[in-house]
Amino acid sequence: MKIAILSVILVISAFAETPRFETTRLFIKLAPGAKVPSSDLIKSVKPLFGQNYLVNTTNAVALENELKNNKNIVATEKSYFAGKNELPKAKKDKSMTEFNFFEAFNDPKVSRIWSFKDIGDYGVSVDRAYMNPIGLAKEEVIVAVVDTGVDYNHEDLKNVMWINSKEIPNNGIDDDNNGYVDDVHGIDTLNKDDQGNASGDPMASHAHGTHVAGTIAAEQNNHTGIAGIASNVKIMAIRAVPDSSDETDADVVESFLYAAKHGARIINCSFGKKHNEGGMIVNETIDHIGKTYGVLVIAAAGNEYRSDNDVKPKYPASFPSDHLMVIASTNKTGGLSWFSNIGKKTVDVAAPGSSIYSTVPGNGYANMSGTSMAAPTAAGVTAEVLSHFPDFNGQTIKKVIMDSAVAHPPFQHRMVSGARVNLHLALRHALKNYDNLIRAQK
Numbered sequence: 001m002k003i004a005i006l007s008v009i010l011v012i013s014a015f016a017e018t019p020r021f022e023t024t025r026l027f028i029k030l031a032p033g034a035k036v037p038s039s040d041l042i043k044s045v046k047p048l049f050g051q052n053y054l055v056n057t058t059n060a061v062a063l064e065n066e067l068k069n070n071k072n073i074v075a076t077e078k079s080y081f082a083g084k085n086e087l088p089k090a091k092k093d094k095s096m097t098e099f100n101f102f103e104a105f106n107d108p109k110v111s112r113i114w115s116f117k118d119i120g121d122y123g124v125s126v127d128r129a130y131m132n133p134i135g136l137a138k139e140e141v142i143v144a145v146v147d148t149g150v151d152y153n154h155e156d157l158k159n160v161m162w163i164n165s166k167e168i169p170n171n172g173i174d175d176d177n178n179g180y181v182d183d184v185h186g187i188d189t190l191n192k193d194d195q196g197n198a199s200g201d202p203m204a205s206h207a208h209g210t211h212v213a214g215t216i217a218a219e220q221n222n223h224t225g226i227a228g229i230a231s232n233v234k235i236m237a238i239r240a241v242p243d244s245s246d247e248t249d250a251d252v253v254e255s256f257l258y259a260a261k262h263g264a265r266i267i268n269c270s271f272g273k274k275h276n277e278g279g280m281i282v283n284e285t286i287d288h289i290g291k292t293y294g295v296l297v298i299a300a301a302g303n304e305y306r307s308d309n310d311v312k313p314k315y316p317a318s319f320p321s322d323h324l325m326v327i328a329s330t331n332k333t334g335g336l337s338w339f340s341n342i343g344k345k346t347v348d349v350a351a352p353g354s355s356i357y358s359t360v361p362g363n364g365y366a367n368m369s370g371t372s373m374a375a376p377t378a379a380g381v382t383a384e385v386l387s388h389f390p391d392f393n394g395q396t397i398k399k400v401i402m403d404s405a406v407a408h409p410p411f412q413h414r415m416v417s418g419a420r421v422n423l424h425l426a427l428r429h430a431l432k433n434y435d436n437l438i439r440a441q442k
Helices: 002-017 060-067 126-131 207-217 249-261 281-293 371-388 394-403 423-432 434-440
Strands: 021-030 042-049 052-057 073-080 141-147 186-192 233-239 264-269 296-300 324-330 349-352 356-360 364-368
Touching: 021 060, 021 249, 042 249, 042 281, 052 060, 052 249, 060 073, 073 249, 126 423, 141 207, 141 249, 141 371, 186 249, 207 233, 207 356, 207 364, 207 371, 233 249, 233 371, 249 264, 249 281, 264 371, 281 296, 296 371, 296 394, 324 371, 324 394, 349 371, 356 371, 371 394, 371 423, 394 423, 394 434, 423 434
Parallel strands: 141 233, 141 264, 186 233, 264 296, 296 324, 324 349
Antiparallel strands: 021 052, 021 073, 042 052, 356 364
């Protein structure tokens, strides 16, 4: 009986761990000069970049088998699910803890954001950076938040939302012919029509994406709520992550390409999965948008209780792209958050991610913890620096953030830089080394 029960458990376990994929979408890569073959299994085709296409099909497995021996097809790749996972939950700050008085902002709740504190207090020196400006004019930077959507009507976010000026709101027409209807603030890849086209309404379905957006760019000095780290940013909202996680490769690729083509210079990815099925289309996409548009993708390292990403990779964090910056999480005492993943080779730098106070849907504010919160902290710092130095490409701004980070000896063998990001120091490092950095840009 015990053997029989054990056999059932093993079968169930093996079934549960079998990677799931979308049965209606398939990536294909064509040979140079080749065209997408005709097939009764193909409903529609979306060009991605280069020779890469995403096919909307009636049967992904059957189509893959049909194309297996086609000389015009270099490769096919399924669109895999990430796997369901619980996202960080919003927690009200019952203690109403105030960590400091910040001179730079008049927002009444900003003093609850401990990560704005200075170096010695283990923050990223936001107040110090604003009270000691480097004297350069700033250009607007678009940051794409690929997540669970954003409450774009939130009192602290509505004025910092990216607006697609070529689209007329709510008229049911794709005014700019970009393949999306009414994409005023971004897109929702989770809601599609019969042809696989994403919706144009990225309204939040979960607090996660709204919290991320507020950390980066909640409106400053509006006598309301909190302040974001970056002052001249527009948030492009892209809903690609379900409330229980489980995003797909195809939605991630589409989100990245949409963001880059519509002007985003930074893409925040506070999501990930513990496996990769051998495909590299997401990594190829990160490389493409980095080289073509100068985009930097910022990704959370993961929350597997200090799991080593060098040993047990997490994606997209563990992809080898030079256009990707991976963030671990720190706590209020400057140490590594108890949940944060590490990786001497694959995790780049750390930023505050424990008990971060930010926006949540319905004009609310709450604490959340996770590398999901550390990534937007780093994204906000990166965006503020980039607004001062807009001619930096993604690789250069990544170098600035990492080279200026504050070294912390216990992190030496846990991440590439062994350091914590710092806005005040990053701005000064960029100013001091500007000529050399520009010369070294690829």
